Amino acid sequence: xxxxxxxxxxxxxxxxxxxxxxxxxxxxxxxxxxxxxxxxxxxxxxxxxxxxxxxxxxxxxxxxxxxxxxxxxxxxxxxxxxxxxxxxxxxxxxxxxxxxxxxxxxxxxxxxxxxxxxxxxxxxxxxxxxxxxxxxxxxxxxxxxxxxxxxxxxxxxxxxxxxxxxxxxxxxxxxxxxxxxxxxxxxxxxxxxxxxxxxxxxxxxxxxxxxxx
Numbered sequence: 561x562x563x564x565x566x567x568x569x570x571x572x573x574x575x576x577x578x579x580x581x582x583x584x585x586x587x588x589x590x591x592x593x594x595x596x597x598x599x600x601x602x603x604x605x606x607x608x609x610x611x612x613x614x615x616x617x618x619x620x621x622x623x624x625x626x627x628x629x630x631x632x633x634x635x636x637x638x639x640x641x642x643x644x645x646x647x648x649x650x651x652x653x654x655x656x657x658x659x660x661x662x663x664x665x666x667x668x669x670x671x672x673x674x675x676x677x678x679x680x681x682x683x684x685x686x687x688x689x690x691x692x693x694x695x696x697x698x699x700x701x702x703x704x705x706x707x708x709x710x711x712x713x714x715x716x717x718x719x720x721x722x723x724x725x726x727x728x729x730x731x732x733x734x735x736x737x738x739x740x741x742x743x744x745x746x747x748x749x750x751x752x753x754x755x756x757x758x759x760x761x762x763x764x765x766x767x768x769x770x771x772x773x
């Protein structure tokens with residue numbers, strides 16, 4: 561690769577991000593080898609993973625919603641300086657499962673803290689670094705939660721258990737962000753069959769790869 565590329569994936573619960581990412585990262589690994597870095601938020605390094613454990617217990621731990629927002633931002637900052645920035649400095653392709661838009665949607669929208677407020681907190685954390693491309697997998701809330709309940713393997717954390725109204729606000733915020741920042745955030749209809757979702761997502765990735773080459 562000649563130029564660094566940063567791609568983030570977003571979506572509400574049950575959008576199928578994991579399935580799409582697993583397929584496409586395996587393909588991209590064959591193409592880019594060690595020039596591909598795949599990571600996740602919160603996480604990616606010991607400090608951010610420790611914060612993840614605090615943020616995503618199975619049961620409600622009584623965390624204040626502003627504390628939650630600040631912890632996500634702190635995990636993001638560590639993820640940025642320890643994982644993302646060093647990889648981009650080496651002209652690698654970085655794909656992150658979630659980034660700043662998650663905080664805008666979940667804490668800004670879902671927690672009613674305000675997108676502008678959450679943006680200010682995270683601007684300090686990310687210091688202006690946004691992805692070259694954000695792929696938003698969209699699915700109606702009822703369908704997404706049904707998928708979570710039917711197909712989720714492993715633990716269901718406290719965000720999965722939030723009210724329908726919470727998840728509706730999250731999706732509404734995501735859609736507003738996509739509308740306002742359509743040059744960066746591209747939407748994929750995740751109600752389609754998985755193969756079609758993967759194809760549409762692959763097309764978006766190939767386009768940014770060609771654009772940045």
